[in-house]
Amino acid sequence: MNFSLSETQQQAQELATQILSDATSPAQLAQFDKTGYFDRSLWQSLADAGLLGIAIGEEHGGMGLDFETLCVFLEAAGQHAAPVPLLSVLVDGALLLQAFSPVISASILPSIVSGEKLLTSDLQSNVSVFTAQESNESEVLLNGKSGIVALGNDADFCLLKAELNQQTIIVLADLTQSQCSRELQVLTTGEHAATLTLDNLPARLIASGTEAEAFLSLATRYSQTAGAAYAVGIAESMIKQASTYTADRKQFGKAIGSFQAVQQQLANTYIDKQCLRAASEKAIYELSLDDTSDSSREAALIANIWLGDALHNISHTTQHVHGGMGVDRDYGLFRYCTAARDLELRYSSSARAISELGSLIRARQP
Amino acid sequence: MIVDLNEEQKAFQASVRDYMKNVMMTDDFKAELDTPDLSHGGGPVYWEKMRQLGQDGWIRLSWPKELGGAGADPVQQYILVDEAKRVGFPWPSLSANSIGPVLARHAQDAIRDKVVNEILNGEAYLAIGYSEPEAGSDLASLKTRAERDGDDWVINGQKIWTSCANFAQYIWLAARTDPDPKSRHRGITIFLVPTDSEGFSCTLIETLGVLTTATYYDQVRIPDRYRVGEVNGGWPLITGQLNIERLALVNYGHVAKLYDQTLSLLQSDPNFSPLLEESWVQDSLAYAHSRLEVLKTLCLKAAWKMEQGESGMVEASATKVYGSEVYIELGRRMSEILGAAANVAQGSSMVLNGIAEKWYRKGTVHTFGGGANELQRTIVANAGLGLPR
Numbered sequence: 001m002n003f004s005l006s007e008t009q010q011q012a013q014e015l016a017t018q019i020l021s022d023a024t025s026p027a028q029l030a031q032f033d034k035t036g037y038f039d040r041s042l043w044q045s046l047a048d049a050g051l052l053g054i055a056i057g058e059e060h061g062g063m064g065l066d067f068e069t070l071c072v073f074l075e076a077a078g079q080h081a082a083p084v085p086l087l088s089v090l091v092d093g094a095l096l097l098q099a100f101s102p103v104i105s106a107s108i109l110p111s112i113v114s115g116e117k118l119l120t121s122d123l124q125s126n127v128s129v130f131t132a133q134e135s136n137e138s139e140v141l142l143n144g145k146s147g148i149v150a151l152g153n154d155a156d157f158c159l160l161k162a163e164l165n166q167q168t169i170i171v172l173a174d175l176t177q178s179q180c181s182r183e184l185q186v187l188t189t190g191e192h193a194a195t196l197t198l199d200n201l202p203a204r205l206i207a208s209g210t211e212a213e214a215f216l217s218l219a220t221r222y223s224q225t226a227g228a229a230y231a232v233g234i235a236e237s238m239i240k241q242a243s244t245y246t247a248d249r250k251q252f253g254k255a256i257g258s259f260q261a262v263q264q265q266l267a268n269t270y271i272d273k274q275c276l277r278a279a280s281e282k283a284i285y286e287l288s289l290d291d292t293s294d295s296s297r298e299a300a301l302i303a304n305i306w307l308g309d310a311l312h313n314i315s316h317t318t319q320h321v322h323g324g325m326g327v328d329r330d331y332g333l334f335r336y337c338t339a340a341r342d343l344e345l346r347y348s349s350s351a352r353a354i355s356e357l358g359s360l361i362r363a364r365q366p
Numbered sequence: 367m368i369v370d371l372n373e374e375q376k377a378f379q380a381s382v383r384d385y386m387k388n389v390m391m392t393d394d395f396k397a398e399l400d401t402p403d404l405s406h407g408g409g410p411v412y413w414e415k416m417r418q419l420g421q422d423g424w425i426r427l428s429w430p431k432e433l434g435g436a437g438a439d440p441v442q443q444y445i446l447v448d449e450a451k452r453v454g455f456p457w458p459s460l461s462a463n464s465i466g467p468v469l470a471r472h473a474q475d476a477i478r479d480k481v482v483n484e485i486l487n488g489e490a491y492l493a494i495g496y497s498e499p500e501a502g503s504d505l506a507s508l509k510t511r512a513e514r515d516g517d518d519w520v521i522n523g524q525k526i527w528t529s530c531a532n533f534a535q536y537i538w539l540a541a542r543t544d545p546d547p548k549s550r551h552r553g554i555t556i557f558l559v560p561t562d563s564e565g566f567s568c569t570l571i572e573t574l575g576v577l578t579t580a581t582y583y584d585q586v587r588i589p590d591r592y593r594v595g596e597v598n599g600g601w602p603l604i605t606g607q608l609n610i611e612r613l614a615l616v617n618y619g620h621v622a623k624l625y626d627q628t629l630s631l632l633q634s635d636p637n638f639s640p641l642l643e644e645s646w647v648q649d650s651l652a653y654a655h656s657r658l659e660v661l662k663t664l665c666l667k668a669a670w671k672m673e674q675g676e677s678g679m680v681e682a683s684a685t686k687v688y689g690s691e692v693y694i695e696l697g698r699r700m701s702e703i704l705g706a707a708a709n710v711a712q713g714s715s716m717v718l719n720g721i722a723e724k725w726y727r728k729g730t731v732h733t734f735g736g737g738a739n740e741l742q743r744t745i746v747a748n749a750g751l752g753l754p755r
Contacts, residue, residue: 001368001369001370001371001372001375001441001666001667001670002367002368002670003367003369003667003670003671004367005367068367239751243751243752243753246753247752247753247754255753255754257747257753257754258753258754258755260740260744262753263743263744263747263748263753264740264743264744264747266747266751266753267684267687267742267743267744267746267747267750267751268743270684270746270747270750270751271684271687271688271746274664274681274684274688275660275664275688278660278663278664278667279656279659279660279663281367281369281663282369282659282660282663284367284369285367285368285369285370286369298655298659299659301656302655302656302659302660305652305656306656306660354649354652354653354656355645355648355649355652356652357652357655357656358645358647358648358649358650358651358652359648360652361629361648361651361652361655362642362643362648362651364633366630366633366634
C-alpha cells in the first residue's frame with residue numbers, strides 16, 4: 001500500500017496550484033460568471049506551463065505522464081473551481097483519442113496541448129442520435145441532432161458516436177465546418193454548452209464495431225474516475241470554506257462552529273469526502289493496473305456513485321451552515337456548488353450507476 | 367499510489383485466513399459459540415483455542431518487541447483481526463491488544479510478568495471495568511471508590527457493561543482515589559482486580575443482542591501490587607486506547623459478512639435465486655457493494671497511515687462512524703432481500719444460520735459502543751476540520 005504522491009505528482013500539483021490560485025480569487029472568477037465561465041488567459045497559462053499536455057504523449061508535445069498524475073491536476077482544478085474545461089478537453093476528449101487513434105492524434109493533439117484548439121466529446125449522451133454514411137475509407141458523413149454537449153459552443157473538435165449500417169462507430173468531427181450548426185445552452189455553472197445539428201458533416205472514423213464498443217467502455221470508466229478526482233477537489237474546498245466560516249461566524253456570543261449541531265453535520269461532510277476520495281483512489285488504481293478489467297469497470301462505477309452521493313450532501317450542508325452567505329453571489333461558495341451539481345449529472349447519475357453495478361453483480365459467477 | 371496489500375501482506379493474509387478457518391473455527395468451537403451463554407467465549411473449547419492461539423504466537427504478534435511481542439506493524443495487526451472476525455472468531459481485542467500492552471508498560475514488577483505471560487499464552491482475559499450506571503460517555507464522573515488501607519486498597523462500587531467479566535480472570539478497573547470533585551480526571555487510578563477476590567461478584571445482563579455483565583465490588587481488598595500506574599494517574603491509561611482498536615470495531619471483514627453471505631445464497635439457493643433478477647434486489651446489492659468497497663479502502667488507508675507513524679486518530683474516528691452506520695443500513699437492506707426468513711430466530715425456515723436475525727439485534731451496539739458516534743464526529747470536527755470547542 002502506498003497512498004502518497006510521487007515526486008513528479010507533487011511537482012505537478014505545486015505547479016498547477018500556483019497557476020490556479022493566481023487566477024481564481026472570487027473577484028477574478030466573477031468576471032466569467034456571465035461569459036461562459038471560461039478564462040481563456042488561464043487556459044493559455046496552463047498550456048504554456050505544459051499542463052494541458054500532462055497526460056498526452058511527448059510525440060504530440062505533451063509531458064507523457066500517467067492518468068494518475070492527470071487526476072492530481074484535476075483535483076487541484078476542482079479545489080479552485082477553475083473556469084477551464086479540463087474534463088471535456090483533457091479527459092473526455094484527448095485521453096480517449098490518444099488511446100485509439102495515433103494518426104488522428106498526431107494531427108490534432110499538438111494543437112490541443114498548445115491551447116490553440118479545443119476538443120470535447122458527446123459519448124455519454126443517451127439523447128444524441130447521429131447516423132453516418134460512408135464517404136471514403138477513413139471518412140463518413142454525419143446527420144442528426146445531439147443532446148447537450150459540454151463545451152459544444154466553443155470546441156473545435158468533438159468525439160461523437162453514430163450509427164453506420166446498424167453498427168456503432170466513433171468519429172471525430174470538426175464543429176467549425178458549415179455543415180454543423182450550434183445552439184447555445186447556458187448551464188447552471190454559467191458554462192456554454194450547445195446542441196448540435198449536423199447536416200452531412202464530414203467526420204473522421206476512429207473505431208467501429210467491437211472496437212467502438214471498447215472505446216465507449218473505456219471512455220465511461222476514465223470519465224467517471226476523472227470526474228470523481230475532480231469532485232474530491234471540489235469537496236475539499238467546500239468543506240474548508242464551511243469550516244473556516246463557521247469557526248469565525250459568531251451567534252449567541254459563540255462561534256457557530258462550536259455548536260454540536262453544526263459540528264456533527266460538518267463531520268458528516270468530512271466522512272463523505274473521505275469516502276469519495278477512497279472510491280476515487282481505488283478506481284484510479286484499478287484503471288492503472290488494467291483499464292479493461294471487470295474490477296476497473298466496477299471501481300469506476302463505485303467512484304461515480306460516490307461522486308453523486310457525496311457531492312450532493314456536501315454541497316447542500318456547506319451551503320446550509322453558511323446561511324445566506326452560502327447562496328450570496330458575492331461569496332465564492334456557490335461556484336463550487338454549481339460545479340458539483342454539474343458533475344453529479346455529467347457522466348452518470350448515482351442512481352443509474354447503482355443500477356449498472358447491480359447488473360454486473362447479477363452477472364457475476366459465484 | 368498502490369491501493370492494495372503488497373505480496374508479503376497478501377501472503378500473511380492468506381496464512382491467517384487459513385489458520386482461522388481450519389485451526390480455530392473447528393466444528394466443536396462453532397457449536398460452542400452457538401450456545402447463547404458462551405457466544406463471546408468462556409467455554410472449554412474457547413480456552414483450548416485461546417491457549418493454542420497463544421502457543422502459536424498470534425497474541426504476541428502485534429505487541430512491541432520490548433514487551434515480549436513480535437512487533438507486527440498496524441497493517442498486519444489490522445489483517446489479523448479482520449480475518450479473525452470475518453470467520454466469527456471472538457478475537458480478544460480489548461484484553462490482548464488494547465489493554466495488554468498498557469498493562470505491560472505500567473504494571474508493577476511484582477505482577478507484571480505473571481499477568482503478561484497469562485495474556486500472551488491465552489490463559490487470561492481482562493474485562494474492562496470503566497462504565498458505571500451514572501458514568502458512560504462522561505467517564506470522569508465515575509464513583510467506584512478505592513481507599514488505601516495499609517498495604518492494601520479497599521474497593522467499593524458498581525460497574526456496568528463489564529463485557530466478558532463472567533469468564534475473565536481480571537477486571538481492569540478504573541476507580542476514584544481522590545474524592546475531591548475538582549480533580550475529576552486527576553483522581554482516578556487503575557487497578558487489576560482478580561475475579562476470585564472476596565467481595566467481587568458479577569451478574570449477567572441479557573441484552574437484545576449480546577451477553578454482558580454488571581460487576582459489584584463490596585469491600586474488595588487487593589494488595590497495592592495490583593495497582594497499575596501512579597495513584598491518581600489512571601486517566602492517560604484510559605484515553606491511550608489505540609486508534610487501531612477503534613478501527614477493529616468496524617473492520618471490513620466483519621461488516622461485509624452479511625452481504626457476502628446474502629449474495630452467495632442468492633447465487634446458489636434455487637429458492638432465493640429468482641430474487642437476483644429483481645431490479646430492487648440488484649440495486650440493494652450494488653448499494654452494499656459500493657459502501658463496503660469504500661470501507662475496505664478506508665480501513666487499509668487508516669492502517670497504512672498508522673504504519674507511517676501518524677496517529678490516524680481522525681481516520682479511525684471517521685471510519686468507525688462510517689462502518690457502524692453501514693453495518694446498520696446493510697442489516698436493513700440485506701434483510702429486505704431475505705424477507706420474513708431474516709427474522710426467524712429458531713426453526714426450519716431460518717436462513718444463513720440466523721445471521722440477519724442476529725445482525726439486527728446486535729447491530730445498534732456498533733453506533734454507541736467503542737465511543738459513541740456523536741463523540742467520534744466531535745473528534746472529526748475538532749481535530750479533522752479545526753472547528754472550535
